[in-house]
Amino acid sequence: MASGGSNGKPPKIAAVGLKARFGSNEVVRGVDMQISERTVTAIIGPSGCGKSTLLRTLNRMHELINGATVDGEVLLDGENVYAHEVDPVLLRRRVGMVFQKPNPFPSMSIRQNVLAGLSLTGRAVRAEADAVVEKALKQAALWEEVKDRLDAPGIGLSGGQQQRLCIARALAVEPEVLLMDEPCSALDPIATARIEDLIHVLKERYTIVIVTHNMQQAARVSEHTAFMLHGDLVEFAATNKLFTQPSDRRTEDYITGKFG
Amino acid sequence: MTGHIDRNYEAQLDELRQRLMRMAAIVESMIGTAIRALVDGNVELAKETIRRDRSVNRLELEADSLCTEILARWQPVASDLRFVTIALKMVTDLERIGDLAVNICERVPDMVERPQPWDFKAIESMADVVRGMIHDAIEAFVTADTDRAQGVIDRDEEVDEIYHTMFRDLVATMKENPGTLVRDGIHVLSVAKWVERMADHSTNLAEQVVFMVKGKDVRHIGKLPDGAR
C-alpha cells in the first residue's frame, strides 16, 4: 500500500485495487495509491507501463475507449467514482484534464476557448464572463500575453501558449483535481519551464497528478513520485527519497538509466 | 549488474572510478616510501616521494572536473548521484593523505643528522595499519562491501591507541632528556600526529563508502545536535 501523504488527512483522490483493461489485455494491474490534497504527484515509468491509462481511470476517461474496462475503485474525497449512480460527466467537472498535445478548439477565439468548459456544458455565464476569463488566464500565467487579443483565434498562439490556454480552459471550470498527461512533451524547453513554474503555483489551490516520461521533470516538479512498470505500481515515495535512495531495485535501475 | 544504457555515461563513471583507484594506489605507496625514508634517513627517497605528490594533485583536479562534468551532463540520480558526490569527497581525503606524506618527507633531512635513539617501530606499525585501511577502504568502494568498510572504521581506534601510547612514551623520554632531544622529539611527535590524521582521513573514506552503498549516513554519529539527522 503506497501512501503519498502522511499528514493525517484523508487523501483527496485514491485508487483502491484499480485495474484497467483494453479488451482482454490488462494494462493496470491492481494499483493502490493515495494522493493528498494540494500536492503534486508525478507518475513515471517506461513506455507501455500503464501510467497514462492509470491517469485516465481517475476521471473515467479510460472507459470512453471502445472495449476498455475498469475494475476496482477510485475514491474522490472518499466517494467511489465508479459507483453505479455516479455521472461521469459530473465527475469530469471536478477532475479536469490537460492533454499531451495542446488542443484548443479551432473554431473558437481565446475568450471562447477559456469559457468553453462552461458553455459546452450548458453553464454559460453571461454576466461575469469577462471576470471568469481574466481569472483563468491569470491563473494560467497567460493573461499578460493575450489580454489585448482575446478575440483572436485560439490556434493562433504558439505551442506553449496554446497549452497554457488549455490549462486556463480546464481551470475555468474550477475543478478540484487537475490531471496532466505529459503536458510538456510537445513543447520547447522554455515553454516547458514556464509550465513547470505554473504547476508550482497551481498546487496551492489544486491537487495535481502529472504523468511524464521525463524523469528530470518529475524530479523538479513533484513532491511525490510513483514508478510504474508493466502495469504495477512498483514504488511510491517522496520525490526526494525516490531519486536519491529508491527502495526498489527496479526503480533504481530505471531512474539511473539501466533499462527503459 | 547491468550497466547503463548510455555507454558514454557508463564509461565516464568508470573513468572516475579508475582515477580514484589510482590516487589511492599512489597515496598508499607514498606512505610506505615516506616512512621508509624517515626510518632509513634516505633523503633521496624523501625527495622522490614529494615529487610523486604532483601526480596526486593532478588526479585530484581531473577527478573534480570529471565529477562536475558528469553532474552537468547526465544529472545522475540515486546510487549514481551518491557515487559522484562521494567521489568528490573521497578525492579530497586522498589528496590530504598525500599532503601528510609530503609533510613527513619534509622532516627527513632534519632527522638525518641527529643521533637516532628513536624507536620508529610504533610509527611503522601505525603506518602499516593506515595503509591497510586505505587499501580496504578502496576495496570496499570498488566492491561495495560495507562490512569491509565498517572494518576500516573500527581500526581507527587501534591507530588512536598506538598514538596515545607513543605520546606518553615520548613525553616521558623528553622529560628525562631535555635539550636536543626535545626538538627531535617534537619532530617525531609531529610525524606520529600526521600518521594518526591519515588514519582519520581513511576512516572518512570508509564512512563515505557506507553512505554510497547503503544510502545511510554513518558520519558524525553521536556528534550532531539533537534531532539534526
Next chain:
Amino acid sequence: MSLARQNKRQGERIFWLVSLFAIALPLVILGWLLVDVLSDAVQRLSWQFITSYPSRKPENAGILPALVGSIYLIGLTASIALPIGVGAAIFLEEYGRHSRLAGVIEVNIANLAGVPSIIYGLLGLGVFVRALGMGRSLIAGAATMALLVLPMIIMVTREALRTVPMSLREACYGLGSTRWQSIWQVVLPSAFPGILTGAILAISRAIGETAPLVVVGALTYVTFVPDGIDAPFTVLPIQIFNWVSRPQHGFVVNSAAAITVLVCTMLVLNGIAIYLRNRLQQRKAT
C-alpha cells in the same frame, strides 16, 4: 564522386510527357465541346431567354419554368437530404462506430452511391409517386433526388467528421461535456467546411440529373412555373433533352444556350464550394 548529372533521365521525361498528355487530352476535348456549345449559344443568351416560357417557336422559347423548377427542386432536395444525411453520418461516426449495425450500413452506403440513377427514379415512382400518393409533383421529385444524393452526403459528412481530431473530442469530455454537447458545439462546427463541400457537390450533381426525374414524371413541356410542392414541374436537363430532339435548328441553338446556363450554374456552385472550403480550412490551419 562528381555531382554532375550522370544520365539524361529519359525515363523521367517520358513519364512527365505521358502524364501531361493524360491531362491535356480530356481538357482539350472538353474545351472544344464547350467552345462549340458557346459559339452556338452566344447568340441566343439574353434576359428574354431566361424569363420566357417554352413555345413552339424557338425564338420565343425560354427556360423560365425549367430554371425555376430546377431551383425549387434543388432547394427541396437539400432541405430533405441534408438533415437526414448529416444525422445519419453523425450516428454512424459518433454513436454507432463499432456496432455491427454500423458496419453493415457502411458497406451498403458505398454500394448505394454507385447505383445507376434511373433505379432511384423507379424507386421514387413506386414509393413516392404511387404508394405515398404524392403524384407527379415537385415533392416526389425532390424526395427521389434526396435519396439519390443521400449516400454521397453521408459519405462526405463522415469523412469530414473523421478529420476532426480525436483530441478535440477528448478535450470536450475532459471538461465534463456529454457526447451530444461535444458533437453539436465542437465537432460539427469543426467539420462544417467538409460538410458544406459535400452538400454543394451533392447538389451540383442533382442539378444535372435527368433520367430519374423523367421516370418520376417531370413534364417535358411546361408552360407554367410550379406554384407549390405538389405541383407538376420540369427541370433544365429535361428541357434541354426536349429541345435537342426537335428538328428545328432554332431549338438546337436554344439547347446550346440552356446547356450553357446549366454548365455555368454548376461551375458557379462548384466554385463556391471550393472557395468556401479553402477559406474555412485556412482559418483552421494556422
